[in-house]
Amino acid sequence: MSGRTMQVLLSTYNGEKYIGDQLDSILQQPYEHIKVLIRDDGSSDNTVAIIENYCNRxxxxxxxxxxxxxxxxxxxxxxxxxxxxxAAYFCFCDQDDVWMSDKTVRAVHQLEKMEQEQPYGITIPAMIFTATQLTDAQLNPTVIWPGKPAREPSFYNALIQNIAVGATVSFNYQTLRLLMNTQDDVNLSNIQMHDWWMYLVISSMGKVQFDPQPSIYYRQHSNNAVGGEATTFQKVKKKWRSYKKHKDQKLLVRQAQEFQKIYGAQLTNQSMIEQLQAFVTPRTDFAAKLKFLRKCRLYRQSFIENLLFRFLIIIGYI
Known part of the structure; x- marks a missing residue:
């Protein structure tokens, strides 16, 4: 394995309770070539003082x-x-989790392998994400979440669903460069989440890989509950409420339109171009909605969620 640098990108906000555990787990990684870039988002507690102490150490x-x-x-x-x-590699990081000891070694190994598989020495944008080991606030393990996707990560999934847990995402320099080359043109208010945007962009122009082996202890507490242990019915119910609340904003279509504006001209896959255009085109009547669904290749990761997606298209929430 190479000795190329991996930089951790960590955003903090009022994280004094857990930030020390997270930084310890990063700095104790056996992969030695790690640097940490932290941006504090205006904390009002002792988070900055704790981080400054680590900076001195x-x-x-x-x-x-x-x-x-x-x-x-x-x-x-x-x-x-x-x-x-x-730096050659990067990873997103949340303030209240704890990394497993082999996280960076595995990530670098997998990214290097993805790069080496390309012909003629070409290096393309590559990202990986993993499952997580959910824990309670005291880091007692509960369940592994999410499970292996029913279908492979792809652009057709990324347009309407994010399955990449941001705190597990690692990516190469070519991914960073692809995103930052257009940084001044992107309207962040149209993006659902930074990890979702990366999944959408890289699935269309690079390689995305899921690792079912957890890489982090994903701490669940009152301030960050993600519903990882919710039943499928509970998840669908939550999504229905969200779509109903934002029905006039068409958030998924707005993100897809933003993607088309920034990267549409760079797409070379004809099927992706057609599916993107069909998704962002207004569906003004019932016939247009049925026509879209007949040709639609977009998918979510469960049968029930796919039914919900189709229903939401019919009633005009998407």
Missing amino acids: YRGRIQLLKGKNIGVIPSFWTLMQQADQK
Whole structure:
């Protein structure tokens, strides 16, 4: 395995309770070539003081950016803008999880393998994401989530569903460059989440891989519950409420339109071009909706969620 640098992109906000555990798990990784770039999103507790203490203890390995409270997506976007251009690999990181000891070694190995599989020495954008080991607030393991996707990660999935848990995502420099080459043109208000945007972009122009082996202990507590242990019915019920609440905003279509604006001209796969255009084209009557569904190749990862997607198309929520 190479000795190329992996930079951790970590956004913090009022994370004094758990940030020390997370930083310890990063700095104790056996892969030695790790640097950490932290952007604090305007914390009002002791988070910054704790991080500054780590900066003093691990000089040269941790860099802290102090900022105003701008929210999750802009904070991670800023981290990508400020990322080390000499690093080969990067990964997103949340403040309240704990990394498994082999996380970075596995990530670098998998990304290197994905790069080496390309012909003629061409390096393409590549990202991996993994399952997580859900835990309670005290890091007692509960269940592994999510399970292996029913279907492979792809652009046809990414247009309408994000299956990449951001805290597990690792990616190569070509991915960073692809996203940041258009940084000034992207309207972040049209993006659902930074990890979803990356999944959408890289699934269309690079390689995306899922690893079913967990790489993090995904701490569940009152401030971050993600519903990882919810039943399929509960998840669908939650999604229905969300779609109903935002029915006039058409959030998925807005994100797809933003993608088309930024990257549509770079797409070379004719099927992707056609499916994207069909999804963003207004469906003004019942006949148009049926025509779209007959030719639609987009999919979510469960049978019930696919039924919900089709129903939402029919009633005009998407």
